[in-house]
Amino acid sequence: MTGDWLAGGRAELASERILDAVRGLVIDKGAGTVGMAEVAEAAGCSRATLYRYFENRQSLYVAFAGREAGQLIARVxxxxxxxxxxxAERLLDGMTATLAAARKTPHLAVWFEPANVGIVARLSDSSAVIDELVAVFVARMRPDLPVAAARRLGRWSVRVMISLLTLPxxxxxxxxxLLRDFLLPFLLDDGLAVEDVTDAGGR
Known part of the structure; x- marks a missing residue:
């Protein structure tokens, strides 16, 4: 079952293969209930191999969330x-399309069901997920921002979008x-400093 994992130059594909297994399990079983043993079995590797790539379930979920969010945003x-x-209207169109795409994607929509709010809150606060979103979204909106400010704006953007996904x-x-009032002014630099995100609930 596991002999082909590191053979023939396949090592670089291992993480993707594991995350693909998570996607299938999330669709079948729901979010937040998938364990490491199940992922290893679905990916066709041993638990020892799985732990070489992801130290625990939280890190696995973070990697999965970061990958899927990044791919969805880039696609939209x-x-x-x-x-x-x-x-401004084009930006609003893109953000509403992002929300619609997340709701229509089975392995993403399941995370925003009421039972999974706590898990999503922890994932959305992960630096790895924020970094992914900054790379593909915030940086292109505000290329003028230094890294620290972009991260603050990224954190706020994630919280606004997730709040709309969990409480439509x-x-x-x-x-x-809501997007026009609470997110657009920061993304478009309409006279608001990114430090103002802190006053609005970021950190």
Whole structure:
């Protein structure tokens, strides 16, 4: 079962193979209940091999969340370029499309069910997840920001988006209004310093 893992130059594919196994298990079993032994079996490796790549379930979940969030955001924003006029509306279109895509993706939507709120809160506060989102989203919105400020804005952006996924607005219009009021001013640099995110609930 495990003999092919490190043979023939496959070592660099091991993490992806493990995370693919997590995706399948999350769809079948739900989020937050998948254990390391189950992941090892689904990935076709030993538990010892799994622990070489991920020291515990939290680190495995963080890696999975970071990868899937990064891929979803990159995919959505390829279809929602920000070039041209009405940049604010284009940005709102992209953010609402991101929320819609997360809700329609089975292995992501399950994480935002009420029973998993605590797990999602811990994952969203992970530096690894924030770094991934900063790399593919915040940095392109505000290339002027130093790294520390981009991380603060990334943390705030994640919290706003997750709050809408776990507690959806009554309508898309209301969702756009919330994004316009509480996230757009920071992403578009409309006279607000990123330090103001702290006053709004970031840190």
């Amino acid at each position: 924003w390829r279809d929602h370029p920000l070039d041209g006029a009405d940049r 607005a009554a309508s898309e219009d209301e969702e756009r209004s």
